[in-house]
Amino acid sequence: MKTDALLELRDVSRSFIVRNGLFAPKKQLQAVRGVSLKLMPGDVLALVGESGCGKTTLAKMLLDTLPPSSGQILRGGSAANARNRRERTRQLQAVFQDPYSSLNPRKTIGNIVSLPLRVHQQGNPAEIRATVDRIMNLVGLPPRFYNSYPNQLSGGQRQRVAIARALVLRPEIIICDEPTSALDVSVQSQILNLLIDLRAELGLSYLFISHDLAVVEHLASKVAVMYLGRIVESGNARTIFDNPRHPYTRALLASVLTPDPGKGVPDIQLGATFPNPLAPPSGCAFHPRCPLARPECRIEAPPNVVDETGAVECHLYKEPIL
Amino acid sequence: MSVEPFVQVESLNIEFATARGTIKAVRDVSFSVEQGKTLCIVGESGSGKSITSLGLMGLLPPTAKRNATRLRVGGTDLLSLDRRAMADVRGSRMAMIFQEPMTSLNPSLTIGEQMAEMLTRHRGSSRKQALEKAAFWLEKVGIPAATNRLRQYPHHLSGGLRQRVMIAMMLMCEPEFIIADEPTTALDVSIQAQILFLLSSLQRELGMTMIFITHDLGVVSRIADHVAVMYGGQLVELAPTADLFARPQHPYTRGLINCIPIPGKTKPGAHLGSIPGSIPSLAGKLQGCAFAPRCDFATANCRTDTLALRETGSDRAVRCLYPIKPNASPDIALEGTQ
């Protein structure tokens, strides 16, 4: 069934078998549990969550480096399989978090950026060189860097190389996995501005994974909040930031420390213990830390309530808000 | 008679001898902190902020050379202390919290053993007393089931919990002075907020003087009484927090503030302010202002003159030939926020 979405996840799950010592029984770690998402053309969909929420695993499944345990991943409406792998790699590319490990230290910048073109045999060496030069110019890298090595570049420059590599096949979607978290503040804004411009110029859509909510609020058109493998709230960025519904989303937003002298540090009542993904809490995974937990939260998994503002998975919203 | 500031640092210089020559990591840094107050040292990588604190605590590696005209904490002249005396002061009167709690905690000792050691060594408590106090402090930092935790090893705990343990360990000796070097940077956002809340309330409760090192201006605005901005090994601006954010005087400070997306203020989807270029190298000959290559207002003098930190108002100082005047329009040559 063809849909309009560029990228769609339908009830995707992924679990791992974890061995807890030589003699203990093997346990199952459910990193992603029944996630459904849609990325429409032109979206900047931000995937927000903290460590252990499953966003890294989700990204790996989107990039095809990890198969889902169950569920479907659809690209351009059709399910992923071995035959259209080449087409998928052309359509979807990624920029990773660590500019120091995402570039092969023994290869030149030119070699790194041209790799996708050579793998997909797009053009002769002269044409490839021309494309690489053009893209390097587009991302703000001086042409002399073509023969340089990653250790000669700064963190921001390396991230530009990573972006250039992602763009060279003219993808429709770029998955940005914390692309600025490892950079200095003054360089972060350079790269964010670059991403904003590239999106406008090249008509890209982004799946933006980040823990930095200020950046997300600045960039995203849609947001999905993950907690312990599930999406607990999703919808338009503006709506979610102005009016967060899920208690976890509210706590997350309250934790964002904007430069506001005199406001002090908020007291977020979330409790000190972090949940163990190997033994997730019963009912709603968030209930042990939730300031608004009710008796049923411990027993029953919360329903997914979808309305025109978005989706939220919480017992508090069982009755539709009119 | 005014009371001497609790922390006094004057003309601190720290150099490292490396294969590629001498690296001047910290150049002529001076600041002071009043008792019970918090100073935030803000900077990006290469600014020298961490090295400054290590220099203050006497924790520099042997390849480093430190000199200063004045280095006093709580009335004690740190320059006159030898390594052993310094270690004693560190354990009993000063505390330091680092970024990576896993490497600061000994993985082969239980939490209880490590915490108890702090007290038996520096306060001469008995082991039983020490363990009781340890359990008390674990509860105080919000760790549930404290007595059980004492028997656990660091790898049993999550990052946030380990950092709480670090804080408990450091504060157990009730130090007068605490240096926290990016203690929450490696933690999740919600945990960060909780740890900061804990730290600032404990600081107020115990009346400790704190130096907090970070790159996060948001954190700075919420917990600092005063801010010291560092760039390329130099201290470029010193100001009370509200003043710094309302009227930054150094072009770097202003550039940095403009770089951050501020929900509610910066227009979503628009360009953020940015500072072109990258962090300078600290090797080789260093002349003039470290920020000059990236500064929109730099002149030839900026690159050659030796600049001194000049006082520009009550409690304010800036190291710049052309500091920004209070009435200047906020949008000069920097990409706008509105």
Added chain:
Amino acid sequence: MSTHTDIISETVREPGPWRLLAGRMLGHKGVVIGGAILILVILAALFAPLLAQHGPFQQSLADRLQPPFWMRGGSADYILGTDHLGRDYFSRLLYGARVSLLIGFTTALISGTIGTFLGIIAGYFGGRTDSVVMFLVTIKLSIPTILVALAIVQLVGGSLQTVILVLGFLLWHQFAVVTRATTMQIRGMDFITAAETVGCSTPRILATEVLPNVLNQVIVVLTLTMASAILIEAALSFLGVGVQPPTPSWGIMIAEGKQHLFFKPWLVMIPGVALLLVVLAINLLGDGLRDVTAPEKR
């Protein structure tokens, strides 16, 4: 079209990784000394026909057992004297160097290829592949190399080719261990994931992304394996099961000179010192390379 160009930073640009390595190598005493000696030996072996005054097989029974020129009875005709068949010792030494170096290089290459391949696939794929390779390494480690080499060469009959093959298949384990460790480190790095994302096939990734990062370590093990191979060959030839006479090999020369050890010690000492020098040089070089390549690890 809007672009963002970085201001050209005023930092001193570091040289690239290969140039950095070359610079460090030239600055390290062990590398320079060991490398210089090795190069001299290689050149001497290459130019043996030009340097030797006589052929290595040329017998002259009238001139047998002559001492080297610095001893009484020696002459400029035979600089290092002659052996029991009157063959020029200097010439045999030079041609013997050829044998040693040839065996050293080819054995190292063969075992290097086997070991590096196994190490990389073990480190990259993990799981069962890793278990199998580590099992093979464990077995290999429990085999006494020289004894097995002896046994096989006895069975098959000694010759240059046999020695090379046998040693090639006995000396690969260190390569495997070292490359496996490095590959496992690299496996988790984002540039490997990036290569997968871009659509690189796995063999391509192994060859173009993993291998260049593993080469540093491989070179170190290569030099040290060379030294081992040269020594083991000398031992085998000494025992008569390696290279066969009349091919000059330092081991054979020592064996043949053994009977004259007390009255004509130079017959044993000259090839012995040559062996010592070459193996020492290679070890210096190898240790130096290990020092020089280690700090590059992130």
